Amino acid sequence: MARLSAVLTAKRLRNRYVLGRYPLPGSGMGEVWVARDTRLERDVIVKFVQPAQLDVELIRRFRREALLTARLDHPGVPAVYDLDEHDGRPYVVLEKIDGITLSTLVDEQHPVPIGWVAAIGAQISSVLIAAQQIGLVHRDIKPSNIMLDPRGAVRVLDFGLAVLRDDDRYSRITETGQSLGTVGYMAPEQILGEPADHRTDLYGLGGTLFHLLTAQVPFDGDTTTTTLRHQLDDPPPRAAELRPEIPAVLGDLVDSLLAHRREDRPADASEVYAALAPLALDRPALPGVVTDSVGAVQGYAAVVGGTPQPAHRAVSPVPPSVLDPEQVARQAEQLFAAGEFRAAARLWRSLVEHHVQRHGDDHPAVFGFRLNTARAHDLLGEHGRALRQLNDLLRDQTRLVGAGHPSVQQLRQEIEAVEEKSASSPRSRSVPSVGR
DSSP states (O other), X not given: OHHHHHHHHHOEETTTEEEXXXXXXXXXXXXXXXXXXXXXXXXXEEEEEOOSSOOHHHHHHHHHHHHHHHTOOOXXXXXXXXXXXXXXXXXXXXXXXXXXXXXXXXXXXXXXXXXXXXXXXXXXXXXXXXXXXXXXXXXXXXXXXXXXXXXXXXXXXOGGGOEETTOOSOOOXXXXXXXXXXXXXXXXXXXXXXXXXXXXXXXXXXXXXXXXHHSSOSSOOSSHHHHHHHHHXXXXXXXXXXXXXXXXXXXXXXXXXXXXXXXXXXXXXXXXXXXXXXXXXXXXOOTTXXXXXXXXXXXXXXXXXXXXXXXXXXXXXXXXXXXXXXXXXXXXXXXXXXXXXXXXXXXXXXXXXXXXXXXXXXXXXXXXXXXXXXXXXXXXXXXXXXHHHHHHHHHHHHHHHOTTSHHHHXXXXXXXXXXXXXXXXXXXOOOOOOOX
């Protein structure tokens, strides 16, 4: 408390930053102040970190992580302006962002238009691509940690308290007697105390997209322990069941992001971006949230976004509309034969979307495309994702042709085979004690 009192009474850091009257409410595990940089005459955010016991090792690691975060050169991350300490407590000075959190956006839009969900998700994915490139894992991706500014740009907050992927010791910078991450959004491996990697952030992205699409939290319970049990023991929730107009490509993506096993989630954020970007092209106005005029930043971004991008071997773009289904089907088969299972699955999902929209979900081709998609994910080792797709297909096919049809019997056999593969990699279900 002595150190806290020192900050409260000082009000000025290094004769430069003048703190506001009180720290921001709901600052979580840190202590966040709005401040004025009197030297450059701009408002900033000053974030102190206050673990229960601040030792030399923790200070060293905080500085190391903050310096690396400063290298995260991406417009979707607040800039790091300064790093210093006051009364032995390190603090970081960050760019102040104007806008609303995604939690507030859900409350106002309830739920958020699908095009905007895709646009927001694609922007978050691009931030995670940049983070992965320098080995930084956020570990707390959730709606309240992401802001949407009046230009429609997304900012991912709190990267300054992330962890380095190559550090086998968990960072304790954000700990104050609480668990790392947010219940309902933190990945199962976080709950189980396992090391985090970039797929941990993809799980948080999946929970965030689920919340935007459905206006519901992905997991909930009467207590922290029951919520954690739901996350570990129950199948992930299905956004499309709560909002049927969600495109199949988007619904399947969210399902995979919320997979229990990280091996069943997309391989990286680039794959998520490739799936979301085409869906972000059709967005309605958001009056009162995003300005409808094209400003300087929007114009600049539009030109930069039109710059041809180098081809990525493992990413085949999802066509916004399938103009020649036969040609796309041949391309998918060629990719599958070449071992590019993920790219093939993406094209087959686009064909499913195309045929369902134009011919209905009982079109004969839909069964084959869905089956091929599941087989591709099975070959990728994503058995949980393949099982969800096969079981959905079994339910729909049984309804269409009856339980005795040969196609239904074939599906049952494939499901049994995938279940055997999935059972060969058991996962611990023990839930650590977590305070509320």
